[in-house]
Amino acid sequence: MGTSQSSPGPGGGSPLVPPWADDEPQNPIPEPQPLRFKSFRQSIGSFASSGDRGKLRRAVGHYARKASGGGGNATRRLGSVTQTGGGLFGVLSGAPAIQGEPSVDLNDLSGLPCDEAITTITKALTPEDGDSERIRAAMNHALVEALDGVVIFDPQCITDDVIIATMIGYLSESIFLQMVMDAGKAWNKAETPAQAMRAETELREMIKVVVDKHMAPKLAGNVRSFSRQQMILIERQAITETWNEWEAYQ
Numbered sequence: 001m002g003t004s005q006s007s008p009g010p011g012g013g014s015p016l017v018p019p020w021a022d023d024e025p026q027n028p029i030p031e032p033q034p035l036r037f038k039s040f041r042q043s044i045g046s047f048a049s050s051g052d053r054g055k056l057r058r059a060v061g062h063y064a065r066k067a068s069g070g071g072g073n074a075t076r077r078l079g080s081v082t083q084t085g086g087g088l089f090g091v092l093s094g095a096p097a098i099q100g101e102p103s104v105d106l107n108d109l110s111g112l113p114c115d116e117a118i119t120t121i122t123k124a125l126t127p128e129d130g131d132s133e134r135i136r137a138a139m140n141h142a143l144v145e146a147l148d149g150v151v152i153f154d155p156q157c158i159t160d161d162v163i164i165a166t167m168i169g170y171l172s173e174s175i176f177l178q179m180v181m182d183a184g185k186a187w188n189k190a191e192t193p194a195q196a197m198r199a200e201t202e203l204r205e206m207i208k209v210v211v212d213k214h215m216a217p218k219l220a221g222n223v224r225s226f227s228r229q230q231m232i233l234i235e236r237q238a239i240t241e242t243w244n245e246w247e248a249y250q
Helices: 038-050 053-067 071-077 079-093 114-125 132-146 160-189 193-219 228-246
Strands: none
Touching (some): 038 193, 053 193, 053 228, 071 228, 079 132, 079 160, 132 160, 160 193, 160 228, 193 228
16 A cells, blocks of 8 residues: 555544444543644655654554544544454464354355465455444454465465464554555655655554564463453553554653
8 A cells, every 4th residue: 555645544533432343332432622633644645755663653643642532542443453453363273163254264265376365365354334444454464464475375384473473464454554554645755666665664654663562472372262252342441552652652
């Protein structure tokens, strides 16, 4: 995904948590702060044009504190992401499918070209809601990275390390794509396409380092012993802890 945006991104008055994403609909959603994206977008624009990593940290801090409304709201905003992540984990780990939820039998994909197997998994698991495009892209990105070098799909290639890499990569990329969308046209402050790509790469790497730091320890041991619901909880905890760290960025 390139950073150049034709869309201005969501407006400041848009809800912190859209209805399709909210996994705590029983709880009221706070009103967004006025001009909640302004400082974030200004800092992202400055980073895109200068490459100054201090401005990137400042942008991420603004995003965590104000643009996204803090860690609690961010966790709810990513509710569709984490629910889908639970399904993805279930497929990879062989956890029993939940009745009524989409699933895939990896044995049915044996012998397919790996890219076709990945496409089948992402198509089957992606929900039909306002986050579907980003969820599909994040899932595809994570699986392609985790299965790098695999040409023909074999269920035996889904090792514990592959599961862990996929889950961390999926959540990291989902957060990255959400942040890119929320930045809107601020990315266009980059003077050249190459400069924009460098800015994108640095943001993606910063996000993944922090998510990995908070999520990897929770996946240590026998990762296949977790249920789908436990994986959703791990994702939610990782988001909260990531936001807590980012909120201190100045």
